[in-house]
Amino acid sequence: MPERIWVYAEVIDDHVTPTTLELLTKAAAVGVAEAILLGSAPADAIQILGDYGATRVYRGDDSVFDDFLTLPAVEAVSSLLAAEKPDVMLFPSSYAGRDLASGLSAKFDCGAITDVGDFRLEGGSVVATIPALGGSYQTTATLENNGVRLLLVRPKSFEPRQTGGTAEVVTVAAPTDEGLKKVRVVERVTVPVEGPQLEGAKNIVSGGRGLKSAESFQMLRELADLIGGAVGATRAVVDQSWVPYSMQIGQTGKTVTPEVYIACGISGAIQHLAGMKSSKTIIAVNTDPEAPIFKVADLGIVGDVFQVVPQLIDEIKKRKGLA
């Protein structure tokens, strides 16, 4: 019998998130994909989930899932898990996904694997691949329990694919226990971002303390414009107020996975790597041949950003016929 793989479907800003669709695609490729969708969602959500591979959607549309964090979702999903016993449940590594998976792992005493980049099923058990420790090691791990395997998966781990399928809908009753209404959402505040967005940017040019001043970020902006990308930065630079926090990449900033990441004057501290190590191609320019950024770079230039970057800009302009 093919494995049943559940996906926690997430809606943010009235859209089913890209990670949800990535996970459904993977789930449908290795087993029978089913989704759980809780709280408010756009009218076409179920159709979209079906289109990306869900054969069934467990749908709980009660507002309790929007108004109270984590606990109502843990209750609803754990009832479903206990009744349906799927083999694996996938969660996007997001604020809500992580909290829900953590709560379930404690409730079922089943553990969970975090930061998963890929997984496969092997004779009834799951083998997850975790790109660990700033990309310098890759680990595989399994969960030894007799119940469901909970995996928290990083965004952009899989390519989403439409299947043209449709999903049957199973209604999920809202949990009624007042004790679950403990963490109340009073208000959701959207903070607008300026300039090209880092999230979803195809290419990123990023600067660190090696740039020496706020002014030299202009050079990175020019480069980013030429390759159709956004500009990012390290925390060291944000702490100097050279650029705003919205540009910070790393453990306490944004996580990005562009096609190309060009790190300029960045040492490659583990907290920075945490936010960019999954980029497809990493290019680094740094004067220090021992800089840890070179350990994750596909191409590393040991050189001065003030030489290399202007030359790169000129070269691109030349090849594009702009100079």
Next chain:
Amino acid sequence: MHVIVCGKVIPDPNVVTLEIDSSTKRMVRKDQPHVLDPAAASAVEEALRLTEEHGGSVTLVCMGIADAKDGVRRALAMGASAAIHLIDDAFAGSDTLGTAKALASAIKQEDYDLVICGTESSDSYSGIVPVQLAYLLGIPAVTFANKVAVEGDTLHVERQSETGFAKVTAELPALVSVTSGINEPRYPQLKGIMAARKIEIKTYSAGDLGLGAADVGASAARERVLTVGAPPQRGGGRVVQDEGDGGKQIADLLAELKVI
């Protein structure tokens, strides 16, 4: 108000590159300089800030090896008034759930109003211990807090979200996990360092907490590491000295990747 802070002590990331022992498949922790995890320092700072405002005391709870002592002392030097160190070979190899069980058993011995964690530890990044811990304690959890305030019995939190933040409230006792952007942890002053020396750190073994091989340690871990190795897509990179054509080399690669 009694605030419990859960904090780890980790190999100093500025001095050592994190390593994994290929036979035990665990992080190498022994005989390395250890520091209070910056995530824990932020949690301690937030706890001190709250108790300075509302009165009360801060207790650090840390599960770790003997080398963790200096880091624990640092939290005391910052201003925490007590520390509990869970130290036992039986804890080694615990997964997140084992860690949460050990922390929960120790915290249950205390009277407390609030538990503060870091969102993620700076060496293992899992970020799931706090909610597991809250579940085991039977209290609500709010993660990724950028701003924390207490008013009477109510906890007010601004919590990071994908699009900005959410304002949420919960009744105490509760658990909150704080981001490192929430504050700038203070540097211990000489007076604090001297005072910290006099504080006796309470220690618990697994047995003291009634925990056995089925609860904590490698034998209890649900998550089992199978292999560690170099990631296939990285490491095969090319690092070259700029001979005056570094920019051109990058342009060549960008052209090859069809970016330009």
